[in-house]
Amino acid sequence: MKPLNRDSMELEAPHDADEAGGVPSDKSPLYSSEGGAARARPLHGSGWLRVLLAFTALLALTLVFHGSGSRDSAARIPTRPLLGGGTIPMMMMGGDDFVEWFKAAGAGAAIQNFYSYGNGPHIAPQVHAFGREKVFISTGIPCGCCGYDAPKIQPMNSSLAMGYIDDVLRQLNTTYADLLLLHHRCHTANETASVWRAFEAAKRSGKARHIGVSNFNAHDLATLLSVAVEPVEVLEAHFGVGVMDFEVLELARKSGIQLVGFASLSMAGTDLPTLAPAVSKVAASHGITNTQVMYAYLYNRDIVVLSSCFHKEDPSRCASYYEVDLAVFDIRLSAEEMSELDNVTLGRRTCTDCFTDQCQECAKIIHQLGCPLLKAPGQPTLFPVWGRGNKQGTQCVACASLPQHRDDVIMACGSTLGGESFETMVPKACGI
Ligand SMILES: *[C@@H]1O[C@H](CO)[C@@H](O)[C@H](O)[C@H]1NC(C)=O
Ligand SMILES: *[C@@H]1O[C@H](CO)[C@@H](O)[C@H](O)[C@H]1NC(C)=O
Ligand SMILES: *[C@@H]1O[C@H](CO)[C@@H](O)[C@H](O)[C@H]1NC(C)=O
Ligand SMILES: *[C@@H]1O[C@H](CO)[C@@H](O)[C@H](O)[C@H]1NC(C)=O
Numbered sequence: 072m073k074p075l076n077r078d079s080m081e082l083e084a085p086h087d088a089d090e091a092g093g094v095p096s097d098k099s100p101l102y103s104s105e106g107g108a109a110r111a112r113p114l115h116g117s118g119w120l121r122v123l124l125a126f127t128a129l130l131a132l133t134l135v136f137h138g139s140g141s142r143d144s145a146a147r148i149p150t151r152p153l154l155g156g157g158t159i160p161m162m163m164m165g166g167d168d169f170v171e172w173f174k175a176a177g178a179g180a181a182i183q184n185f186y187s188y189g190n191g192p193h194i195a196p197q198v199h200a201f202g203r204e205k206v207f208i209s210t211g212i213p214c215g216c217c218g219y220d221a222p223k224i225q226p227m228n229s230s231l232a233m234g235y236i237d238d239v240l241r242q243l244n245t246t247y248a249d250l251l252l253l254h255h256r257c258h259t260a261n262e263t264a265s266v267w268r269a270f271e272a273a274k275r276s277g278k279a280r281h282i283g284v285s286n287f288n289a290h291d292l293a294t295l296l297s298v299a300v301e302p303v304e305v306l307e308a309h310f311g312v313g314v315m316d317f318e319v320l321e322l323a324r325k326s327g328i329q330l331v332g333f334a335s336l337s338m339a340g341t342d343l344p345t346l347a348p349a350v351s352k353v354a355a356s357h358g359i360t361n362t363q364v365m366y367a368y369l370y371n372r373d374i375v376v377l378s379s380c381f382h383k384e385d386p387s388r389c390a391s392y393y394e395v396d397l398a399v400f401d402i403r404l405s406a407e408e409m410s411e412l413d414n415v416t417l418g419r420r421t422c423t424d425c426f427t428d429q430c431q432e433c434a435k436i437i438h439q440l441g442c443p444l445l446k447a448p449g450q451p452t453l454f455p456v457w458g459r460g461n462k463q464g465t466q467c468v469a470c471a472s473l474p475q476h477r478d479d480v481i482m483a484c485g486s487t488l489g490g491e492s493f494e495t496m497v498p499k500a501c502g503i
Pocket of ligand 3: 259261
């Protein structure tokens with residue numbers, strides 16, 4: 072079964088406006104149609120999204136017709152320093168076909184991959200043709216939960232982790248990753264610590280230039296930092312307007328950890344009522360698209376933007392979207408605007424996604440109570456639950472909070488272990 076590319080390949084509605092008919096294409100249903108389904112969904116959603124799609128398309132066309140001057144794009148992607156020395160580009164691209172991205176971004180173009188995507192062999196020749204040393208490759212290996220994102224043998228340990236590292240590098244036909252990430256925390260802190268030993272060894276032996284983690288909340292990070300010898304250079308997680316983990320932001324600032332935000336547009340696919348007005352207001356005052364606002368929000372907080380584009384049948388169609396993305400670096404949001412966008416995040420949020428045992432258990436109960444969860448697009452089963460982009464997300468949270476459901480939900484979702492709580496877990500399980 073082909074996995075979902077669940078970090079970058081979802082709800083990139085504006086990027087995929089043209090495909091919004093969303094007819095899943097062919098033989099590899101999950102991998103190829105997931106994007107289609109995800110892309111199709113927002114169109115049946117709010118009118119706001121239609122406007123967003125139209126706007127993005129319009130801007131893309133404008134850029135195409137009027138040209139964008141010199142295409143010295145490499146210089147257009149700023150970088151940030153990393154703890155271990157060296158830098159990371161402020162934008163990475165997810166997808167399968169990167170030839171147009173390499174053209175748009177130039178030398179230093181960053182791409183995103185994970186072991187569980189299974190697309191390394193597809194990407195390898197593209198990287199080779201452009202020149203390995205000109206690409207910043209971010210990849211990563213599995214641990215912990217769930218389904219296709221979980222390692223085959225558990226508990227994980229250093230030698231298993233090193234096996235995955237070697238395997239993913241082999242698939243990508245390269246001797247090193249620019250950035251190696253642990254996709255999720257392991258089931259136990261001890262497992263995570265032993266995997267981190269493999270990451271440190273990979274760094275020392277040159278298999279990884281930089282090492283980091285993904286989907287760690289402040290608690291997970293603090294636990295790892297207490298045993299890490301080599302610096303944890305990067306945390307990639309779910310950051311965006313409406314989903315800001317301010318606790319992790321503070322810890323990252325103090326520890327010098329560089330943040331990368333994935334699925335940063337996911338809230339646009341939900342029924343969160345406060346998002347659209349806040350985002351559209353900023354968009355209108357700058358004359359930019361809602362997508363650009365949501366990406367600029369991250370960039371203005373020094374968080375690396377992870378975008379994506381999937382047009383399997385005609386990758387050249389991504390070119391105009393890349394231009395829209397790259398224009399984000401010219402956007403300066405005021406403190407007032409940032410504060411207004413910050414306020415779309417309600418209460419305490421944690422940046423970990425729902426691919427933890429705890430969140431899946433919580434979702435199970437919420438589902439049993441009849442609250443509306445979201446089935447991952449293209450996935451045959453509801454579980455593991457997708458955990459974001461649910462256009463009935465606030466409805467689901469309201470349902471889970473009903474007095475007659477509350478005891479059950481608190482029992483299943485209210486554990487305060489691992490830095491989570493009822494407040495952080497329910498919205499995650501509900502996909503908002
Ligand atoms: C893999 O890399 C080697 C050189 O490092 C190159 O000769 C070979 O063509 C590459 N294979 C693919 C599929 O790109
Ligand atoms: C790691 O786990 C594998 C599979 O269970 C086992 O064969 C191996 O001995 C373990 N390695 C270490 C260092 O514990
Ligand atoms: C974790 O590892 C430590 C030291 O290696 C060991 O003493 C402890 O028992 C382990 N904890 C668990 C839960 O396995
Ligand atoms: C955001 O919320 C804070 C706290 O409620 C408030 O002080 C601040 O004025 C709000 N910012 C904006 C721009 O409304």
